[in-house]
Amino acid sequence: MMMLDPRWAWLRQLATFAILLLLWEEAGRAGLLNPLYAPTPSQIGAALVDLFADGRIWTHLEATFAAALGGLALGILVGIVLGVIAAIVPAFAELVAPVMTLLNAVPRVILAPLFVIWLGIGLASKVALSFILVAVLIFFTVFSGIRQVDRKLVERIITLGGNRWSLVRHVYLPSVAAWILGSLKIAVGFAFTGACVGEFVAATRGLGYLLSFAQSTYNAALMFALIFLILLVVLAIFAVAGQLEKYLLRWN
Amino acid sequence: MTLSYGAEPVLEGASIAVGEGQFVSLVGPSGSGKSSLLRAVIGLQKPSAGTVEAEVARSQIGILFQDDALLPWKTARDNVALGLSFRGVEWAPARAQADVWLARLGLAGFGDRFPRHLSGGQRKRVALAQVLAMQPKLLLMDEPFASLDAIVRARIIQDVAALVERERISVLLVTHDLEEAISLSDHIYLLSQGPRARLTRDYPVPIARPRDPVRARLHPAFAPLYEKLWNDLSREVDRRAEAAE
Numbered sequence: 001m002m003m004l005d006p007r008w009a010w011l012r013q014l015a016t017f018a019i020l021l022l023l024w025e026e027a028g029r030a031g032l033l034n035p036l037y038a039p040t041p042s043q044i045g046a047a048l049v050d051l052f053a054d055g056r057i058w059t060h061l062e063a064t065f066a067a068a069l070g071g072l073a074l075g076i077l078v079g080i081v082l083g084v085i086a087a088i089v090p091a092f093a094e095l096v097a098p099v100m101t102l103l104n105a106v107p108r109v110i111l112a113p114l115f116v117i118w119l120g121i122g123l124a125s126k127v128a129l130s131f132i133l134v135a136v137l138i139f140f141t142v143f144s145g146i147r148q149v150d151r152k153l154v155e156r157i158i159t160l161g162g163n164r165w166s167l168v169r170h171v172y173l174p175s176v177a178a179w180i181l182g183s184l185k186i187a188v189g190f191a192f193t194g195a196c197v198g199e200f201v202a203a204t205r206g207l208g209y210l211l212s213f214a215q216s217t218y219n220a221a222l223m224f225a226l227i228f229l230i231l232l233v234v235l236a237i238f239a240v241a242g243q244l245e246k247y248l249l250r251w252n
Numbered sequence: 253m254t255l256s257y258g259a260e261p262v263l264e265g266a267s268i269a270v271g272e273g274q275f276v277s278l279v280g281p282s283g284s285g286k287s288s289l290l291r292a293v294i295g296l297q298k299p300s301a302g303t304v305e306a307e308v309a310r311s312q313i314g315i316l317f318q319d320d321a322l323l324p325w326k327t328a329r330d331n332v333a334l335g336l337s338f339r340g341v342e343w344a345p346a347r348a349q350a351d352v353w354l355a356r357l358g359l360a361g362f363g364d365r366f367p368r369h370l371s372g373g374q375r376k377r378v379a380l381a382q383v384l385a386m387q388p389k390l391l392l393m394d395e396p397f398a399s400l401d402a403i404v405r406a407r408i409i410q411d412v413a414a415l416v417e418r419e420r421i422s423v424l425l426v427t428h429d430l431e432e433a434i435s436l437s438d439h440i441y442l443l444s445q446g447p448r449a450r451l452t453r454d455y456p457v458p459i460a461r462p463r464d465p466v467r468a469r470l471h472p473a474f475a476p477l478y479e480k481l482w483n484d485l486s487r488e489v490d491r492r493a494e495a496a497e
Contacts, residue, residue: 152317153321155296155321156317156321158296159294159296161338170323170334174323174325250366251324251326251327
């Protein structure tokens with residue numbers, strides 16, 4: 001078998017991707033693909049350029065970002081608070097854990113229509129959906145994380161003369177931070193899922209709203225362009241989250 | 253002191269004397285409550301009867317476990333400085349002291365490394381620096397070198413012997429390695445098989461200190477003492493086997 005140099009993996013992936021795009025383009029031009037369902041890459045590119053050309057895309061990007069980041073921040077905050085309390089107060093865990101387990105088991109996006117009824121078609125219902133997706137994830141990360149804190153580290157701090165506050169500061173907080181960072185990428189993905197699905201259900205702005213518009217007008221090129229755009233946005237945020245994780249977890 | 257987890261005591265009526273600057277080892281089969289005894293002395297476990305009486309304050313007792321248990325998110329230097337900071341030492345001087353102790357344990361220049369980027373032997377040295385930086389009067393060690401390979405282990409044991417000698421630290425070592433016990437100790441206690449383990453015998457080690465624990469094995473008194481300890485320990489294990497039948 002031919003030896004594959006792992007250093008050039010990205011080049012092989014890129015080349016394969018380029019060839020596929022080229023085949024797709026040529027197949028489209030040769031009339032082998034119905035442009036109604038599968039527009040060519042160049043048509044998708046043109047739709048993408050169009051989106052930015054008149055500048056209207058920015059208000060939609062802004063709406064989606066606001067919903068996703070708002071839901072992310074709120075979800076992480078509430079997830080941590082509930083997770084910490086549940087880990088410390090067994091009576092609270094008894095009440096909250098089953099609810100969280102249930103929320104974790106169902107696809108939480110089914111709550112989207114409910115949030116629209118409760119909170120309207122504005123930003124709030126998208127933030128809420130984003131929030132509920134993230135909060136449940138972070139809750140379990142923190143809750144199970146605190147209960148799995150390495151006993152040996154706790155004993156080490158105690159035998160070195162540390163008090164309760166030392167334990168929180170040097171063992172519990174760093175452990176919790178590590179777990180949250182570990183699930184940050186998943187949380188970011190969840191946050192954007194929440195925002196886009198919320199916008200798809202009912203909205204006047206946002207990438208999800210544009211997608212639903214593209215669907216109702218049978219505009220496949222626009223749809224592909226939007227999917228591509230959302231992909232780029234999430235990848236960019238993944239890269240930021242990855243760098244943050246790499247820096248803060250450099251000890252690992 | 254009596255230690256138990258359930259109805260039946262693991263260890264009963266243990267009374268151990270560790271004189272100032274003395275190196276004492278506790279040897280016994282698994283399940284004889286050796287570790288529990290150390291945990292009781294440092295206060296991680298309460299004896300179900302009796303008391304732990306020590307002439308040194310708890311803050312003057314240090315303990316080294318088999319696991320190095322370093323905080324993975326702190327550098328070697330900060331791990332060592334941590335204990336000092338608990339005593340109210342500011343971080344800057346605590347870090348400076350940490351560097352001194354790391355250097356004494358042969359880790360000069362390794363202060364910025366995270367535990368993950370150190371070898372097993374190096375981590376053990378950091379853990380030792382962490383405990384010794386607190387300048388304990390009594391050092392408890394629970395099979396601290398068991399996970400290390402032979403050469404690394406011998407080198408660390410040499411360094412530990414030299415450092416406790418220098419700092420005049422009393423040591424209580426729990427081990428099931430007879431050679432380790434003889435080569436380091438002034439005195440060895442043998443624990444019987446648990447449950448209801450007891451201190452059965454004690455053996456003075458007739459090899460003068462200070463000594464090099466590696467070369468101590470060549471001392472004429474080493475082999476006879478080893479044989480005696482081995483026979484007594486084997487009998488303990490056999491007695492357990494008979495009781496099980």
